[in-house]
Amino acid sequence: MNDREPIGVIGAGWVGLVTAACFSELGHDVYVRDILQEKIDSLSRGEVPIYEPGLSEMLGRNSERLHYTLEMADLLPNAELLFCCVDTPPSYSGDADLSRVNRVVEEVGGSTDHALVMKSTVPVGTGRSIRRTANGAIGYVSNPEFLKEGSAVNDFMNPDRVVVGFEDSDDGFGERVAALYEPLDAPIVHTDVASAEMIKLASNAFLATKISFINEIANVSEELGANVDEVARGMGLDARIGPQFLRAGLGYGGSCFPKDVSALKQLAGNTGYHFQLLTSVIEVNELQKRRAIGKLQKHLGSLVGKEIALLGVAFKPNTDDIREATSLVLAGRLQSEGAHVRVYDPIASGRAGSLLGGARVAESALDAIDGADAVVLVTEWPEFRELDWEGDVKQKLRSPLVVDGRNFLDRELLTRAGYTYEGVGR
Ligand SMILES: NC(=O)c1ccc[n+]([C@@H]2O[C@H](COP(=O)([O-])OP(=O)(O)OC[C@H]3O[C@@H](n4cnc5c(N)ncnc54)[C@H](O)[C@@H]3O)[C@@H](O)[C@H]2O)c1
DSSP states (O other), X not given: OOTTOOEEEEOOSHHHHHHHHHHHHTTOOEEEEOSOHHHHHHHHTXXXXXXXXXXXXXHHHTGGGEEEESOGGGTTTTOSEEEEOOOOOBOTTSSBOOHHHHHHHHHHOOOTTOEEEEOSOOOTTHHHHXXXXXXXXXXXXXXXXXXXXTSHHHHHHSOSOEEEEOOTTSTTHHHHHHHHTGGGOOOEEEEOHHHHHHHHHHHHHHHHHHHHHHHHHHHHHHHHTOOHHHHHHHHHTSTTTOSTTOOOSXXXXXXXXXXXXHHHHHHHHHTTOOOHHHHHHHHHHHHHHHHHHHHHHHHHSOOTTOXXXXXXXXXXXXXXXXTTOHHHHHHHHHHHTTOEEEEEOSSSHHHHGGGGTTOEEOSSHHHHXXXXXXXXXXXXXXXXXXXXXXXXXXXXXXXXEEEETTSOSOHHHHHHTTOEEEOSOO
């Protein structure tokens, strides 16, 4: 098999489209299937339905190698390695909802020529159960994805490692998947399927733990007079700890960490093991999202009738993904406290719709700020730091109160300009 073998991608979301773009960039023909007509139509017109830096350009320059379809039947004759990139959202129980993955397994059917390459994040044991159901009629490789939205294309092309989990009996599919990544010059970790599945969940749970840990240090620092930014810098220089994911803030959100941490906790619980540490990580994160409310109340008293501007809706900058975003929790809490909420995000406000309750979606940051009693910085978009805080912003605010939920703004400048500034652990 040559190293430019055609591949199939099932699910044209963040992971699927980045996978398709990057493999086409590496010279492969890629057959992309989604079930949403409007998605396939817009991709076929050259329009990319999500915002991800560099993605649209990469899909555009490789358009001759990319084929979009609604039909699984268009993939099967053209590609043997089928990358499953469908969503695995949380169910009410906290377990991962595998209905979309199961549907893909049914649709692919039994063919010893094909292998399902699982990029979706799935519970440990999923591969084993799919193999058992298919009774060896289809190959199975676990190939979890570690990209981060906002830098997904770069992460895919320059991974810290590629994990490929397969069983000895898999007819060489695992090696074929590993070979696709050889041009990337990254360490390739070969494991069994269950271990590959666990590497993904454990990695996300560990990163979430780092975030909840530094948030607790921040909360204690506020009481004891330490500055968490300095603390994190001093800790992060220790090579055993490392600087990443040590930024205090309003907690983690997004489409992965909350659901994956919860899925691992449930998975452990299903085996009879109570994962105490993850229970606390989740609880700390939930409480952290609400701490901004207490800071507003400290200065404004009751929030009934108060006008509060939220800057940022996306769960982090450089994406328009709002799944499990802190902004949604804050908007809901503020409105139930009786406040009037206005929100602004450079690209993501349009996606939020009814999830923001009755919050007003503003045209610009200044429009959101106009007449507000306080500003809460929720997402660290660079343009929010560039606002004219000493001039325009100050004039438009009814009272100069800023809750900087990401320790992102220039505290000294704001304090000098007469603002009441509340950061996190500063
Ligand atoms: N987004 C991330 O940052 C990220 C990173 C690593 C791993 N993951 C994991 O990757 C998976 C996909 O995540 P995402 O963010 O790309 O999801 P997404 O919701 O953006 O995309 C999923 C796509 O799959 C499509 N789909 C559903 N059922 C289908 C079917 N039967 N056939 C074809 N298409 C189908 C949906 O219409 C949708 O377009 C999840 O398991 C997620 O946990 C996501």
